[in-house]
Amino acid sequence: MRLDLLSRPAWQASLARFALLLALAAAIGVATGHIELALVVALFGYALFSLFNLYRLRVWLESRQRVAPPDLIGAWGDVAEFIHFRLRAARTRQRRLVRLLRAFREAADALPDAVIVLDAQRRIVWLNRAAGRLLRLKLARDRGHLVDDFLPHPQMRAWLADQPEREPLFDVPSPEDEGVRLALRMMPYGGDQRLLIVRDISVLARLEQVRRDFVANVSHELRTPLTVLHGYLDMIEPDEAPGFAPMLDDLRTQSRRMAQIVEDLLTLSRLEAPQAPPDELVSMAPMVAALAREAEGLSRGRHVVELGEIAPLDLVGAPQYLHSAFSNLVSNAVRYTPPGGRITIAWQQLPNGGARLAVSDTGYGIPAEHIPRITERFYRVSTSRSRALGGTGLGLSIVKHVLALHGARLEIESEVGRGSTFACVFGPERAHAAAVEPGLVTATVTS
Ligand code: ADP
Numbered sequence: 001m002r003l004d005l006l007s008r009p010a011w012q013a014s015l016a017r018f019a020l021l022l023a024l025a026a027a028i029g030v031a032t033g034h035i036e037l038a039l040v041v042a043l044f045g046y047a048l049f050s051l052f053n054l055y056r057l058r059v060w061l062e063s064r065q066r067v068a069p070p071d072l073i074g075a076w077g078d079v080a081e082f083i084h085f086r087l088r089a090a091r092t093r094q095r096r097l098v099r100l101l102r103a104f105r106e107a108a109d110a111l112p113d114a115v116i117v118l119d120a121q122r123r124i125v126w127l128n129r130a131a132g133r134l135l136r137l138k139l140a141r142d143r144g145h146l147v148d149d150f151l152p153h154p155q156m157r158a159w160l161a162d163q164p165e166r167e168p169l170f171d172v173p174s175p176e177d178e179g180v181r182l183a184l185r186m187m188p189y190g191g192d193q194r195l196l197i198v199r200d201i202s203v204l205a206r207l208e209q210v211r212r213d214f215v216a217n218v219s220h221e222l223r224t225p226l227t228v229l230h231g232y233l234d235m236i237e238p239d240e241a242p243g244f245a246p247m248l249d250d251l252r253t254q255s256r257r258m259a260q261i262v263e264d265l266l267t268l269s270r271l272e273a274p275q276a277p278p279d280e281l282v283s284m285a286p287m288v289a290a291l292a293r294e295a296e297g298l299s300r301g302r303h304v305v306e307l308g309e310i311a312p313l314d315l316v317g318a319p320q321y322l323h324s325a326f327s328n329l330v331s332n333a334v335r336y337t338p339p340g341g342r343i344t345i346a347w348q349q350l351p352n353g354g355a356r357l358a359v360s361d362t363g364y365g366i367p368a369e370h371i372p373r374i375t376e377r378f379y380r381v382s383t384s385r386s387r388a389l390g391g392t393g394l395g396l397s398i399v400k401h402v403l404a405l406h407g408a409r410l411e412i413e414s415e416v417g418r419g420s421t422f423a424c425v426f427g428p429e430r431a432h433a434a435a436v437e438p439g440l441v442t443a444t445v446t447s
Contacts (some may be wrong), residue, residue, distance in 0.1 A: 014074030021046060050076075057083075086189030114198035122160075123195060134198050136176050137198035146197060150161040150175065151184075159184065165194070171205050174386050183207035216269035219262045226259050257390060264394035267324060268377075271401035277318035282431060284315050284347050287323065288357075291345050295330045308346030313355050315426060318407045325402035328395040329359040330421045335389040337363030337419070356411075362419040371412050375400040399424070406430060 004404045005011050023040030029035030052121040053076040060080065071078035072368050098158075105128075108115050114126060114131035131137045135150050140151070148160050152175055162187040174180035189197045210351040233252050288310055295305045315322065333343045341362040348356050365375065370381045378393035380386040386393060403410055403424055414420035420431050 008078060010078040011075050012077075017074065017103060018046065034050045035118040037381055060274055076242075081168075100359060109188050112200070114196075116196040116198070118147055118149060118194040118196055120192035120194075120368055131198070134174060134176075134180075134182065134200060140219035156184065160381065171201065171208075174200075205227065212269060215265055219265040219269065222258075222262050223266075226255060226262060230255050257392070260390070261392045261394065264392045264398060268394060268401060269399055270391055271321065271398065271405065275322060277317050277406050279306070280319055281435075282315045282317055282322055284313060284321045284355075285310060285314075285434065286347055286358075287319075287326070289328050289349050290323070291359075293342055295334055295345070298331055298334040299343070303334060303337055304342045305343050306342065308348075308358070308360075309342045310347045311349040311355060313347070313349055314434045315425070316353065316430045317426075318402075321402045325399040325424065326357055326359070328399050329357075329424075332361050332391075332422070333397055333420075335362065335391065336385075337361040349431070351432060352427070354426050355431040356423045358421055358423040358424045360419065360421040365416040365420055366412070371388070371414065374412065375410065 006015070007145050011104075021042050022039070025038040026035060029038030032038065046194040053072050056070045056072060057076070057080055060067065061083070069077075069084045071077070072080050103321065109130075111128060111130055114134045114137075114139070115128045116131050116135075117126040119125055123144055124139075124147055126139070127139055127142075129138050132139075137150060148157070149159065151157070153172050155169065155172045164184070165188055168183060168185040172184070172185045174182050179202065180200060181204075183199045183201045185197045185199075187197070189195050230252075233248070233255055236248060238248055241248070288307060292305055292307055295303075299305060330343070335341060342359075343362075344360045346358045346360070348358065350356060364385075366381055370379075373379050374381070375396040377397045379396075380391065380393050384391075385391075399410060406426060408424055408426045408430065411423040411425055412420065413423075
């Protein structure tokens with residue numbers, strides 16, 4: 001680099017001028033007999049000249065950068081040109097970045113969804129135009145405020161309190177207008193910042209409501225004709241028309257199946273209602289005993305039904321819904337276990353203070369690839385087997401909804417040919433020490 005500089009004409013000229021100055025001073029010194037004095041005067045003059053150039057450079061740098069560099073000679077001019085070139089390049093880069101930033105902001109402003117940038121403490125750093133519309137936020141006024149203060153709905157509060165990055169929150173009313181339904185999603189980004197995206201899903205929520213109402217109304221309308229049909233079928237004695245006996249039997253089975261589907265659909269509609277049923281303290285010892293009796297009734301002596309560990313815990317929830325979910329698991333265990341199999345019902349305490357109701361069987365089991373989809377409506381591993389056993393394909397869907405209402409989850413373990421365990425896992429807030437010791441029901445119930 002240094003050698004490069006020496007090869008530049010400006011630096012060569014400066015060096016030549018300096019050498020000439022020294023040679024001139026030396027010549028004058030020799031002529032006058034004061035060589036040292038002549039050299040000192042020449043060097044002093046050169047230093048003054050350099051200082052003056054430095055001063056002009058400094059004045060230029062302090063002035064607005066768009067002004068052309070001062071007209072300096074030699075190496076000084078070269079340095080000024082170089083600084084000027086670097087400053088111009090930096091300005092161009094800066095302009096490009098500003099343009100890019102503006103384009104990003106305009107794109108974010110054009111989004112129909114509210115985008116709010118938050119710091120690690122969830123204080124507002126930036127927001128787009130839609131955030132102003134959907135949440136009535138104003139950047140100038142609300143910058144630095146906790147976003148929690150603008151999300152007052154209890155569901156939003158609970159969501160914010162419980163790691164909101166984990167999963168989005170769907171279908172909550174807007175703080176401004178109850179009729180506007182919102183979906184909220186929080187994402188970590190850029191170190192410890194957060195991005196909150198709020199979407200207006202009112203249209204989607206209305207469509208979902210239409211779907212729910214449709215299913216509920218159709219199921220409700222079908223109930224009466226099916227009851228009538230069922231009634232007439234029951235009135236016909238097979239002995240009166242022996243030729244029709246097999247057909248009559250089939251008709252009865254099918255109408256019972258239809259009635260069960262309608263009942264299950266109505267249960268699902270009730271479970272999807274926006275207001276959750278009130279919580280009660282459900283005594284689990286009698287509940288488990290009732291489930292065991294139901295299993296025995298369904299099995300009619302074909303299986304061994306037994307109780308496993310019964311923890312002295314009661315459950316906070318909606319008793320009818322919980323019973324409906326548990327008895328669906330029990331009925332599946334009986335239906336999908338060949339005669340001679342064993343069905344075990346247990347109510348266990350978990351190390352975290354929660355509890356789980358587990359129904360295990362030694363039945364057909366479920367291939368692993370079906371397990372993720374098994375709680376979908378009408379999803380069956382084997383449609384023919386399910387139908388033959390009186391299934392509707394809605395049982396586990398009901399279980400999933402009931403558990404969601406209770407903030408609980410369904411755990412499924414299964415091995416083909418060995419059996420399955422379906423466990424409803426409840427959090428510690430739902431499990432309470434039982435009022436009475438469950439001594440009576442710990443005894444094994446066998447058929
Ligand atoms: P269904 O009315 O058909 O039983 P469910 O929603 O209750 O509907 O169950 C869905 C499917 O899951 C069933 O069709 C069956 O294939 C499978 N299944 C559920 N429980 C068990 C079980 N205990 N053992 C084996 N398969 C099961």
